[in-house]
Amino acid sequence: xxxxxxxxxxxxxxxxxxxxxxxxxxxxxxxxxxxxxxxxxxxxxxxxxxxxxxxxxxxxxxxxxxxxxxxxxxxxxxxxxxxxxxxxxxxxxxxxxxxxxxxxxxxxxxxxxxxxxxxxxxxxxxxxxxxxxxxxxxxxxxxxxxxxxxxxxxxxxxxxxxxxxxxxxxxxxxxxxxxxxxxxxxxxxxxxxxxxxxxxxxxxxxxxxxxxxxxxxxxxxxxxxxx
Amino acid sequence: xxxxxxxxxxxxxxxxxxxxxxxxxxxxxxxxxxxxxxxxxxxxxxxxxxxxxxxxxxxxxxxxxxxxxxxxxxxxxxxxxxxxxxxxxxxxxxxxxxxxxxxxxxxxxxxxxxxxxxxxxxxxxxxxxxxxxxxxxxxxxxxxxxxxxxxxxxxxxxxxxxxxxxxxxxxxxxxxxxxxxxxxxxxxxxxxxxxxxxxxxxxxxxxxxxxxxxxxxxxxxxxxxxxxxxxxxxxxxxxxxxxxxxxxxxxxxxxxxxxxxxxxxxxx
Numbered sequence: 172x173x174x175x176x177x178x179x180x181x182x183x184x185x186x187x188x189x190x191x192x193x194x195x196x197x198x199x200x201x202x203x204x205x206x207x208x209x210x211x212x213x214x215x216x217x218x219x220x221x222x223x224x225x226x227x228x229x230x231x232x233x234x235x236x237x238x239x240x241x242x243x244x245x246x247x248x249x250x251x252x253x254x255x256x257x258x259x260x261x262x263x264x265x266x267x268x269x270x271x272x273x274x275x276x277x278x279x280x281x282x283x284x285x286x287x288x289x290x291x292x293x294x295x296x297x298x299x300x301x302x303x304x305x306x307x308x309x310x311x312x313x314x315x316x317x318x319x320x321x322x323x324x325x326x327x328x329x330x331x332x333x334x335x336x337x338x339x340x341x342x343x344x345x346x347x348x349x350x351x352x353x354x355x356x357x358x359x360x361x362x363x364x365x366x367x368x369x370x371x372x373x374x375x376x377x378x379x380x381x382x383x384x385x386x387x388x389x390x391x392x393x394x395x396x397x398x
Numbered sequence: 399x400x401x402x403x404x405x406x407x408x409x410x411x412x413x414x415x416x417x418x419x420x421x422x423x424x425x426x427x428x429x430x431x432x433x434x435x436x437x438x439x440x441x442x443x444x445x446x447x448x449x450x451x452x453x454x455x456x457x458x459x460x461x462x463x464x465x466x467x468x469x470x471x472x473x474x475x476x477x478x479x480x481x482x483x484x485x486x487x488x489x490x491x492x493x494x495x496x497x498x499x500x501x502x503x504x505x506x507x508x509x510x511x512x513x514x515x516x517x518x519x520x521x522x523x524x525x526x527x528x529x530x531x532x533x534x535x536x537x538x539x540x541x542x543x544x545x546x547x548x549x550x551x552x553x554x555x556x557x558x559x560x561x562x563x564x565x566x567x568x569x570x571x572x573x574x575x576x577x578x579x580x581x582x583x584x585x586x587x588x589x590x591x592x593x594x595x596x597x598x599x600x601x602x603x604x605x606x607x608x609x610x611x612x613x614x615x616x617x618x619x620x621x622x623x624x625x626x627x628x629x630x631x632x633x634x635x636x637x638x639x640x641x642x643x644x645x646x647x648x649x650x651x652x653x654x655x656x657x658x659x660x661x662x663x664x665x666x
Contacts, residue, residue, distance in 0.1 A: 232470060239474035256475045257461070339461040339471065340437075354462045356581055357437030359604025 174342070175366075179374055182347045185259060186327035189266035193274050193323050198316060201278035202308070206287070223272045227332025231265060234337045261338035262345055266327035274323040281315020282308065317386045321379065328375060348374070431635065431642055432459045432477065434468040436484035436625070438600065442658040443482065446651045450642060458642075465489075472497050476632035479639045482506065482625065485546055489626040499636060502629035505663040506646055507655060509623040511547075511554055512602045513613035514587050515594045523613040530560035530569050535592035538583035541576035547583075548576060550621045551596040557619070584609060598623070603659030617661075624663060 204216055222230050238255055239245050246252040255261050285308050293303045309316070331349040340350035348371045355364035435443050440462050447458040461468065461478070469488040472481060473495045481498075483489040492498060513529065515521045521532055540548030558566035577583040580597050587595035588608050595609075602611060627646060629639045645651055652662045 228467070231467075235470060235474045240476075242474070245475070256471075257477050335463050336467050336470065339434075340463050341459060341461045344459065345461075350462075354437055354440045357462070358440035358442075359581070359601050360441055361605070 175370065177343065178346055178348055178351050178367075179370060181259070182328060182349075183374065183378070185262045185347065186266060186324050189263045189270060189327045190274075190320055190324045192263060192267045193271055194316075194320060197271055197274040197319075197323070198278050201275045201319075202282050202304075204275070205279045205282035219275050220272045222269050222333075227269060227330065228336055230268060231333035231336025234265060234268065234333065238337070256337065257339045257341065257345060259338070259345060262334050262347065265333040265337045266330045269330050269333050270323035270326040273326050274319045277319035277322055278312070278316055281312040281319065284315065285311045314386065314388075317382070321382045321386075324382070325375070325379060328378065329371075429455050429638075430457045430459055431479045431638060432461065433480045433482065434461045434463075434472060434478040434630075435482045436465045436468070437462045438484050438598075439482060439625070442655055442660065445654045445657075446646065449650060449654065450645050456638060456642070472630060476630050478630045479633040479635060480627065480629055480643065482627045484625055486624060486626055489628065493628070497630055497632070499629040499631040499633065499639075502640070502643065504627060504643070504647075505624050506627040507625040507660045508617070508663045509625070509660060510599045510617055511550060511596055511615040511620050511623070512599050512611055513594060513596055513615075514584070514602055514609040515612050516587055516589075516591045517608070517610050519591045519594075519610070521594055521612055526558045526613065526615070526619065527560055527566065529555075529558065529566050529613070530562075532594065533592075534573065534594045536573050536575040536586070536590075536594075537570050538575040538577055538586040538593050538595040539597065540580050540583060541578065542574075543576075545577070545579060546623075547580045547596070547598055550623055553621045554596075554615055554619070598659075600659035625660075 200215075200219065204212065225233075235256070236242050237244050238253070238261075241247050244253065255264060289311070290303050290307055293307045294300070298306070329349055330347075331353060334345075334347060335350050335353070338345040340346055340354060342351075342354075346354075348367060352364055352367045352371065355361070355367060433443065433447070440460075444460065447460070450456065451458060461471075463471075465483040465485050465488040468481065468483070469492050472478060472492050476497050481489070481492060483492075489498075489503065493503065513523060515534075521534065523529060523532070539551040540546065542548040542552040552567060555567040555570060556565045560566055560569060575583070575586060575593065577586065580601050583595045584597050584601055584605055587593050587597075588605075594612070599614070602609065627643060629636060629643060633639050647662060655662055
């Protein structure tokens, strides 16, 4: 059953990669949305949330048109081939876009929960903006940020519609646990479908349990609640 | 910050454990054929492909999705050598988009409808119009408005005349259980004594221990359910693709298709 482990390994890896890809821009965007007022803010905030509203296959279709050979980011437009479609990169792109709204919304709330006066106090004590962000804001928002990370990761693990449209369902190349389950069911192969389902449940449980355990509240932070 | 470092370390570890070695890059290998295949053919096409690979040096790569998704992919970026669709409609769409090699399109397989019932039920049918008298609670099939199997089922039922002069479709009125796909219809039949279902013969063959066949719709009486195949014109290996397409219509392949309930379409 080495193919099974390839599928599980790839799915976890791609979900982890897409979480990494989303966390930095998603976290920064969430911080900007939480702290600053500017024109077009609600437009940006709405745009980022759109993947939650649309059916995943529609998101996949939009991305496919975007990266199509003659699309805005296609090889005949850019003059070079990004080689994203039907590769593992397409899986990461699809999962990133689909998990972006969850990451940004959760991270935004956790930044909003941080009292701005604490940041202001740090500034009066001579901390620069970057140092304030890294030593005051980030640790105080930490648990919420990790929650957003878990949400993004789990969304990416289970993503199907956008992935199968953009990356295909190519065994050994772009097949994920979700698309392997879809294949097995489509072919009426319920034995394999059930095995994969159990594996998906176990992996999903293990991944969430591990992150929950790693991020359990600890004394140092329990006392660090804002006033 | 320690916590963040820990998480970063975990992700780094995962990355190194699963490595990038497992995903080999695009099929630059000259002896690789890429097949875009309707998901319902997942198992049978791999069996046929394995048989072909044994007797040649060709390596076959598959992409399984719904025919609609595959058609959209071919229109956006044709990275395939062959397309096997579960519906003429999506093949038409790809043909209109000028993605097919001229003259390569052929009807490869055909499928038919069957009426199934729960293993513990006692529904029996001798001829199609016996369905008019059956006292089932629900008839499960794909949603006729969106699922091809359901559309075919409605087409067939409309053509079956009941003794009172109405079509069998009118007897189903209020008793239809439309499902998002054929497998869900099969699952409903499996789970309930008084539900009968109309599914593809191939779906029944795959699950024949779990449900009971009560009627087979003869090819002549039912709608034409066909699986077209064609070579994609972006292929770098037209000769190899044609050879594989021919193999799909060979007796060796036919035997494998038949095992899964498909019939090789005779006209091509």
